[in-house]
Amino acid sequence: MSKSPDKPLKQIHLAAHFPGVNNTTVWSDPEAGSHIEFSSFAHFARTAERAKFDFLFLAEGLRLREQGGKIYDLDVVGRPDTFAVLTALAAVTEHLGLTGTINSTFNEPYEVARQFASLDHLSGGRAAWNVVTSWDSFTGENFRRGGFLPQEERYSRAKEFLSTAGELFDSWRGDEIVADQETGTFLRDARAGSFVHQGQHFDIQGQFNVPRSPQGRPVIFQAGDSDEGREFAAAGADAIFSRYSTLDEGQAFYTDVKGRLARHGRTHDQLLILPAATFVIADTDAEAEELSREVRRKQVSGATAIKHLEFVWNRDLSAYDPEGPLPDIDPDVGEHTIARGRAQVRMYRDPLATAREWRELAAANKWSIRDLVIETGNRQSFVGSPATVAETINTFVQADASDGFILVPHITPGGLDAFADTVVPLLQERGVFRTEYEGTTLRDHLGLAHPDAGVRTSEPEPESVPASAGH
Amino acid sequence: MSSSPSPSSALPSSDPTAPSAALHLAVALDGAGWHPAAWREPAARPRELFTARYWADLVTEAERGLLDFVTIEDALGLQSSHFTEPDERTDQLRGRLDAVLIAARVAPLTSHIGLVPTVVATHTEPFHISKAIATLDYVSTGRAGLRVQVSARRNEAAHFGRRTFPAFRFEDLESPAVRELAADLFDEAADYVEVVRRLWDSWDDDAEIRDVATGRFIDRDKLHYIDFEGKYFSVKGPSITPRPPQGQPVVSALAHETSTGAPFRLIGRSADIGYVTPRDARHARAVVTAVRAEQDAAGRADEPLHLFGDLVVFLDDDPAAARARRERLDALAGHPYTSDARVFTGTPAQLADLLQELRQAGLTGFRLRPAVIGHDLPAITRGLVPELQRRGAFRHAYEADTLRGLLGLARPAGRYAATATA
DSSP: OOOOSSSOOOOOEEEEEOOOSSTTSOTTSTTOOOSSSHHHHHHHHHHHHHTTOSEEEEOOOSSOOEETTEEOOSSOOOOOOHHHHHHHHTTTOSSOEEEEEEESSSSOHHHHHHHHHHHHHHTTSOEEEEEEEOOOHHHHTTSSSOSOOOHHHHHHHHHHHHHHHHHHHTTOOSOOEEEETTTTEEESOTTTTEEEEEOSSOEEEEEOOSOOOTTSSOEEEEOOOSHHHHHHHHHHOSEEOOOOSSHHHHHHHHHHHHHHHGGGTOOGGGSEEOOEEOEEEOSSHHHHHHHHHHHHHHHSOHHHHHHHHHHHHOSOOTTSOTTSOOOSSOOOOSSOOSEESOGGGGGOSOHHHHHHHHHHHHHHHTOOHHHHHHHHSOOOSEEEOHHHHHHHHHHHHHTTSOSEEEEOOSSTTGGGHHIIIIIHHHHHHTTSSOSSOOOSSHHHHHTOOOOOSOOOOSSOOSSOOOOEEOO | OOOOOOOOTTSSOSSTTSOOSOOEEEEEEOTTOSSTTGGGSTTOOGGGTTSHHHHHHHHHHHHHTTOSEEEEOOOSSOOOSSSSSOOOOSSSOOOOOOHHHHHHHHGGGOSSSEEEEEEETTTSOHHHHHHHHHHHHHHTTSOBEEEEEOOOOHHHHHTTTSOOOOOOOGGGTTSHHHHHHHHHHHHHHHHHHHHHHHHHTTBOTTOEEEETTTTEEEOGGGBOOOOEEOSSOEEOOOOSSOOOTTSSOEEEEEOOOOSSOHHHHHHHHHOSEEEEOOSSHHHHHHHHHHHHHHHHHTTOTTSOOEEEEEEEEEEOSSHHHHHHHHHHHHHHHTSOOOOSSEEEEEOHHHHHHHHHHHHHTTOOEEEEEESSHHHHHHHIIIIIHHHHHHTTOSOSSOOOSSHHHHHTOOOOOOHHHHHHHO
């Protein structure tokens, strides 16, 4: 895209998602390192900071996935505690934002608010919270709360959880600590941190014991494409994740969500739209296309293809040959689900229709099961030479299909290196991406205002952001 | 993953609990120090208490002194001068950061010292804490521990809104209602530690196989449901975090003598290190005997269990200076300082004498609580440590890279791995 003299260029926001527990991550590659050792996280974070990215992002899962009643063993399994690893990363970076996915179903607001406020202090103002919920008793089996939370309660708990945490963050104005060694006054106000919250899900009161943190409150992220999710994000989140594959779809989503802001008294720059994106880079476009095909074959082994087909068929298909035709039998549409702990399975709302469609596709193209899964699965978002990838990203942002991207490499931990070394300089040359950090906090990087201090009220916050489906 | 620590030949004995000249040394970090007026001393840095740099400086100083580990105090409510209730004071330090996160923040900046944050079993989830401490073990490459604590404070319970506790005063500790509550909280803490430990073992060390031929990242037979069912909670498992570098990070707890015996029982059943508060050598012997009896009763007689004496310390080269400092702080606080632990006021040489005497009474180490961290921590690392070294009672260099290694504790095999291969 050429520079237009009329319209100032938008600045692109870039972030990095540590590769994790799904078949995007190619663990079989000889270049793939540990996904649990701290050295991998440190390498990844330092690369993101070297590239002047806004933040690093961590997903979460609170129970190991199962399929057919057994722990799922084909993808990367295992990850660290979000808070502990992000706080350790604050020691090896200076500017990079630290975004953690934290569940609102199997936690309590006081504890989570305390952890985020602590992370914000210990990182000098770089904390962000991606709020998600869980819906199932499957995950609940690891927690005191246990049990099943009905869909509607899950959302209302999440909403109240977030607004309660907001009350705790705001319970310190920020000027209470005097620490005058001469006069012996430590606190200006004995009631610092006081809060009272009575609601449907939480009835708590007392004094929050972490003083106001550098950002006041962490940056709030939210995922989800549903109408409800869009509205919640428009009401109070600082950034929203989305997923789409084309410029048109991206623009439609962007226009819709940004259009909702005014009715909540907010402006366009108060909510960033940051889709997750994968990429494959090589010296030339042709080489990148070839590499992309190879990566997709590695991402979908024969065994993985069968397991993915089971998401739709909801049956044990282990007897089928992944290089052979699709099953003749129909999906099991009963109540039980073959895969647990996995959000995307719910995408297939009408398994019979999906199965019919897939059989027709496979027959028309002479695809095996594995071909079908590869061809219908998510393609890499950006494939090409560094120039092509930089151009495509810039086009999406300048055309208001997004405000930037959260990049998901397919290799741990070096998968971001090529992007940092080859694509980022091209974006910087175009004047659409920073060459130095201009502030110290994540809010600075994202162009978000710091929330006003001095809110001291026991009134609940105005409608705040709830969470949506987990990753 | 770091390799198993091998007990060094520099250690006096393969049994860490056998009396010998050498002792283990930890410091307990809390705000500006344990005296309520500590923040008013020139060395206190009270405006930096919520910064990473403050904590990094403290732990780095402790590591310079070759200490085994630091503990980091925590609580889920504001500090208070009352036993179970908040107060309205504005002349004392209030507010604190999450101890696990402080430990994680300083881990990459240090290389040998153990990091032992406090966790409150009463209001938190063992699943979350298990993975948090496992992660602390990863980010510190094998130097993590935890200090488990119960809370009967009403205000902290109100922060969670899930349970209520009766009001009581220190004098009510032996009343039937309080005794029952305490027994319950300590039993819950024992279950909590059991769940945390099972979750650490829920992955065998070699569970990650990356078998390209079969496409399997893990061998699922090396992951284990823990299926814990107890009075207070049930937890299925396995952990989401692979087995940490030390296999089992070090579990510790503070216990006072009570007529129920519940605190000593928690140490006997669940801990690798117990912190106790003896008044003198004779009392130390009695405490050691009582805890060892609980250890035997729990069927752990053959397992190593460290017993560390807790002492609050005012350290100065001149004993009169230490006394004067204590009096000055007491005057600022408006009352004489008292503690659950013995308060020592004197010189590093006098403290070394006392520690060696208590060591002979059966304690294997000491956790010193600096009255003023800015003053007494350097007095420990630069005064006490050289004094102990001169006497052959303390290490001259770190002999191991893990906390278990420093403490002479072997890296245990996973309990499920053992049964699976049997």
